[in-house]
Amino acid sequence: MTSGVVGVTSGVGLPRVLEPVGVLPQAAWRLDARAELAADEVRVRVSRLNLDAASFRQLSVKHGGDGAAVRAEVLEIVGTRGKMHNPVTGSGGMLIGVVEEVGPESPLAVKAGDRVATLVSLTLTPLVIDDGLAGWDGLSEQVPASGHAILFGRSVVAVLPDDLSPELALAVFDVCGAPALVDRVVRGYSGDVSVTVLGGAGKSGSLALTAARLAGAQTRAVVVSEAERSLIVEHGLADRVAVVDARDPVAVAEAFEAPATVTVVCVDVPGCEHGAILATAAGGTVIFFSMATSFSAAALGAEGLAADVTMLVGNGFVPGHAAFALDVVRRTPAVRALFEARVSAH
Incomplete structure (x- = not known):
């Protein structure tokens, strides 16, 4: 050939x-x-x-x-x-x-x-x-x-890497674009930054929360169950946690008292676009990392809501993203424990 x-x-x-x-x-x-x-x-x-x-x-x-x-x-x-x-x-x-x-x-x-x-x-x-x-x-x-x-x-x-099992490395690499892009976006804002992650208990969600915290942001997680809330609290992954169906736009928008500077969607079910837009402050950014996202629903929803937000597709590639994600895992024992538990469950 x-x-x-x-x-x-x-x-x-x-x-x-x-x-x-x-x-x-x-x-x-x-x-x-x-x-x-x-x-x-x-x-x-x-x-x-x-x-x-x-x-x-x-x-x-x-x-x-x-x-x-x-x-x-x-x-x-x-x-x-x-x-x-x-x-x-x-x-x-x-x-x-x-x-x-x-x-x-x-x-x-x-x-x-x-x-x-x-x-x-x-x-x-x-x-x-x-x-x-x-x-x-x-x-x-x-x-x-x-x-x-x-x-x-x-x-x-x-x-x-030699210091992680192949299964653990695979789980990290699968979502390594998320923390690197979150870090880039957060550091692009000046002053106080808040980040809300929909699906914060998952692989990409936990890395996104941790990258936001390491970049100096105040972090908030939206999860679907009390079990996931307990997981977030136990591992100290977010400053605040709300148990909300991410497909309910009103509930997502009202989960916290003020909209976020950056909202990150890491939920693997469709229908989360409008809640993420409503939950984001004017001039803020919505990052869609879920492959279940309807980008037409996101674009038309933002237009219909007169939402002045930047919407980014997390394309999975940021220069240096693999090394960045591994560094987050190595620096954060709680995140590593979460990933190891997920891998062992498989």
């Missing part, structure tokens, strides 16, 4: 697109996942997938918690599409594995034998599963797997 593409589109994987021709791999319906490498590609022997929260929730709800049915559908998606790209949520996840082969023109700083995590979505990563996911019960986001994946010249990848 040769790259066949030069210039600004070099290294983005266009030759891997089977249909429809002319789109980038993320937008493609089907990718060529064969093991043969182009000169700028890398092949990884897969050991574990991490399905994103929105995708796993959708599949689990669809099949009534039947793990075997969830496993069968994931295999069907990968087999049909040549990638893990949930056609309902439009999302995928990420993976870890060992580098098998590096093309002679690859710009990625990895070598054969490196244990790595991909920091790009499975929705654009050519993927083959060869073990039928026999080691997965279909009941958790983390998926033991065997197969291979292809990284492009412009893919993002990180060598796994």
